[in-house]
Amino acid sequence: xxxxxxxxxxxxxxxxxxxxxxxxxxxxxxxxxxxxxxxxxxxxxxxxxxxxxxxxxxxxxxxxxxxxxxxxxxxxxxxxxxxxxxxxxxxxxxxxxxxxxxxxxxxxxxxxxxxxxxxxxxxxxxxxxxxxxxxxxxxxxxxxxxxxxxxxxxxxxxxxxxxxxxxxxxxxxxxxxxxxxxxxxxxxxxxxxxxxxxxxxxxxxxxxxxxxxxxxxxxxxxxxxxxxxxxxxxxxxxxxxxxxxxxxxxxxxxxxxxxxxxxxxxxxxxxxxxxxxxxxxxxxxxxxxxxxxxxxxxxxxxxxxxxxxxxxxxxxxxxxxxxxxxxxxxxxxxxxxxxxxxxxxxxxxxxxxxxxxxxxxxxxxxxxxxxxxxxxxxxxxxxxxxxxxxxxxxxxxxxxxxxxxxxxxxxxxxxxxxxxxxxxxxxxxxxxxxxxxxxxxxxxxxxxxxxxxxxxxxxxxxxxxxxxxx
Numbered sequence: 437x438x439x440x441x442x443x444x445x446x447x448x449x450x451x452x453x454x455x456x457x458x459x460x461x462x463x464x465x466x467x468x469x470x471x472x473x474x475x476x477x478x479x480x481x482x483x484x485x486x487x488x489x490x491x492x493x494x495x496x497x498x499x500x501x502x503x504x505x506x507x508x509x510x511x512x513x514x515x516x517x518x519x520x521x522x523x524x525x526x527x528x529x530x531x532x533x534x535x536x537x538x539x540x541x542x543x544x545x546x547x548x549x550x551x552x553x554x555x556x557x558x559x560x561x562x563x564x565x566x567x568x569x570x571x572x573x574x575x576x577x578x579x580x581x582x583x584x585x586x587x588x589x590x591x592x593x594x595x596x597x598x599x600x601x602x603x604x605x606x607x608x609x610x611x612x613x614x615x616x617x618x619x620x621x622x623x624x625x626x627x628x629x630x631x632x633x634x635x636x637x638x639x640x641x642x643x644x645x646x647x648x649x650x651x652x653x654x655x656x657x658x659x660x661x662x663x664x665x666x667x668x669x670x671x672x673x674x675x676x677x678x679x680x681x682x683x684x685x686x687x688x689x690x691x692x693x694x695x696x697x698x699x700x701x702x703x704x705x706x707x708x709x710x711x712x713x714x715x716x717x718x719x720x721x722x723x724x725x726x727x728x729x730x731x732x733x734x735x736x737x738x739x740x741x742x743x744x745x746x747x748x749x750x751x752x753x754x755x756x757x758x759x760x761x762x763x764x765x766x767x768x769x770x771x772x773x774x775x776x777x778x779x780x781x782x783x784x785x786x787x788x789x790x791x792x793x794x795x796x797x798x799x800x801x802x803x804x805x806x807x808x809x810x811x812x813x814x815x816x817x818x819x820x821x822x823x824x825x826x827x828x829x830x831x832x833x834x835x836x837x838x839x840x841x842x843x844x845x846x847x848x849x850x851x852x853x854x855x856x857x858x859x860x861x862x863x864x865x866x867x868x869x870x871x872x873x874x875x876x877x878x879x880x881x882x883x884x885x886x887x888x889x890x891x892x893x894x895x896x897x898x899x900x901x902x903x904x905x906x
Contacts, residue, residue, distance in 0.1 A: 462534075463501040466569045470505070470535075471496040477545060477564075479579040480658035481557055483605065488579060489658075490521075490546045495566070497535035505533040507567040508543075510577070514562045518577055519546045549581035555601040557582040584627065592616050592638075598624050600648075605629065605655055606673075612638040614681045622648035622689070627655035628673030636678045636685060644689030646887035649718075652676065654694035664856050670745070670769060671696050671723040678732070680706030688715040689885060698722035698744065701732040704790070709733045709754050716885035716898075718742070720858070723769075725750050731792050736761050737880035740860055740898045743767045747774035747812070753781045753790070756797040760872070760881040760890070762860045762898040765806035766853040775809035782819045796820035801872040801881075803847050803897035805829045825873040827896050842867060847897065861899040868896035 473494040482488045497503045508530040510518050521544035522530045535541055543564070552558045557580045564575045582603070589608040593616055598604060600623035607629045612618045616638040620626075622645040628634070634652070644650040654672025659665055666672070675695035678685060680703050692699055699719055703710035711733040719726035722744040727734070731753040741748040742764045749763060765776045781788045782795050799822070804810045810829040813821075816837035824839045831844040848866040850859040862868055872894040883889050888900035895901045 461501050462504055463499050464569055466571050468499045468501070468503060468569060469571050470503070470566055470568055470573055471498055472573075472575050474575065476576040476578055479545070479547065479577070481580045481582050482547070482549060482657065483584050483655070484549045484551045484581045486548065488547045488549075490544050492542050492544045493575065494540050495535065495543055496540045497537060500537045502534055502536045503568060505530075505535070505566055505568050507531050507565070508533060509565055510562050511565050512562040514560050517547050517549055517560060518562055518579075520544070520564075543575075545577055547579050549579055551583050552581050554583060592618050595619075597621065598626075600624050603627050606632045606634070608632055610634045612636045612640060612682075614638050617641060620650050622650065625651040625653070627651075627653055628694075629655050630672065631674065633674035634676045636676070636682045638681070639683055640678075640685045640687065642687045642690050646689065646885065648689070649885075650687075650690045652690065652692040656694075667693070668721060668743075668768070668856060668858065670694060670721045670743070670767075675699060675722070678702065678710050678712060680704065680710060682710050685710070685712045686714075687712065687717050690714070690717040692717070692719045692726070693721040695721070695726075696723045698724055698726040698728065701727075701729045701734065703731040703754070706731075711735075714739050715880050716883075718885070720744075728752075729754055729756065731790070734758075735880075737878055738884050738898050740764070742806075742860060743858065745770050745773055747772070747778050747808075748776045748806075750778045750780070751795050751797055752779075752788070753792050753795050755793075756795070757878075758797070758799045758802055759876070759878040760884075760894070760896075760898060761799070761802045763802065763804045763806070763810075764849065764851070764860050765808060766851055766858065767807070768853065768856070772808040775812045776806055777804055777810060778812035779819075779821060782813065782816070782821065784818075794820060797822070799823045799826050800876040800878075801894065801896050802826045803868055805845075805847050805849075807853075824876055825871075825896070827868050827871070840873065842871060842896070860897070862895060862897070862901045864901075864903060866895075866901065869901045870895060872896045 479491050523541040561578050566573045584605040585602045587606045591611040593613045595617045597619040599621050603625035605627045614637045620642040642650045656666040672694040675697040676699045678701040701712050709732050713735045716738040718740040720742040726741050726744045728750045733754050734756045737759045739761045763776050827842040845867045847868045848863040870893045884900045
């Protein structure tokens with residue numbers, strides 16, 4: 437028995453000392469080459485003179501035997517702008533990199549591009565070459581460099597103008613002091629870094645044009661994940677704040693997005709309301725609301741208010757006009773915290789004890805529809821809130837405050853939330869097409885942000901219906 441146990445123990449030790457089942461023989465055949473997860477590693481648009489985020493791709497060995505890569509190097513005139521990490525090791529050139537049979541390694545790439553002096557993005561390419569068994573293979577690496585004008589904790593104390601060309605990247609804050617006016621030309625892009633914000637204590641004149649929107653957005657570029665752009669992500673910068681000393685503000689053909697708090701117009705501390713006028717402007721993608729007004733006067737024509745965690749628009753005191761506007765909420769990143777359109781300080785029941793006038797608001801030819809509830813207040817008796825010829829998600833009835841409305845109708849947007857696609861124009865079978873009252877269309881809302889005329893049979897909401905091409 438002792439002899440048998442000795443033989444068993446010897447067999448176990450011998451088995452443990454044998455090579456593993458992985459075949460560590462190396463192929464030297466030129467036909468055994470590498471495979472790559474990409475032919476071109478596109479790093480997207482990046483700001484010059486700033487380090488990029490790190491991008492990666494995979495190098496595969498589909499052979500059953502191990503393979504040795506004799507050389508990996510970045511080549512081309514832009515090679516020195518890119519930084520490499522191959523299988524966990526940083527460097528500029530690599531040799532003798534081994535990949536076992538049917539295995540893979542990661543290659544990480546980052547870059548810092550120099551300023552290019554252009555007002556448009558410029559492609560910067562280099563080639564990452566792999567030499568294996570005498571065969572050279574290549575992966576193109578591309579970064580698109582964009583020059584920006586950097587603004588850091590800037591306070592504008594005298595009248596000033598921002599002109600189109602390079603985007604403005606805002607760090608910390610952009611402040612318009614009392615009695616100063618900031619004019620922003622059509623086509624200007626303001627890109628706000630994490631934690632940055634804009635405060636208007638004077639006056640803002642941001643008047644864009646068709647095809648030349650003025651953009652207020654976060655400065656993250658590229659995709660969060662494949663095919664999901666940072667452009668639809670909220671909470672990238674704090675937002676815009678109009679204080680009680682602000683006057684005569686105008687935002688036409690503007691696009692405000694990616695904020696934590698949206699746009700807040702606050703006249704609570706002043707002796708008269710702050711005023712903000714908007715034509716064909718979009719406010720969307722907020723971690724709170726896209727627009728809040730406190731004892732302020734808002735006039736909005738052909739505007740879109742969409743996608744916010746706690747409801748889209750909140751009105752607290754002040755006098756407001758919304759004409760041919762679309763209010764829609766299909767927010768992605770949390771459960772909705774409130775109805776699309778919300779009111780307070782309406783009458784004695786919701787009096788904020790400020791002694792200021794109660795909220796007055798007129799909505800005409802608007803659409804209020806999306807996930808969750810549409811309105812925070814079901815009855816507007818004893819208030820100055822009126823909705824005329826509006827499409828509502830609620831199933832209700834007309835009265836003195838809801839006049840000729842379309843109740844419980846789906847406007848049939850093109851938006852498909854599950855596909856991360858947000859487009860609040862109308863599909864061909866929408867009940868909002870031709871349903872507006874032309875007598876209620878304000879002159880300021882005569883055309884939409886695409887430059888399309890509403891005509892004698894206008895559609896409800898911000899956008900003129902266009903039949904799709906076959």
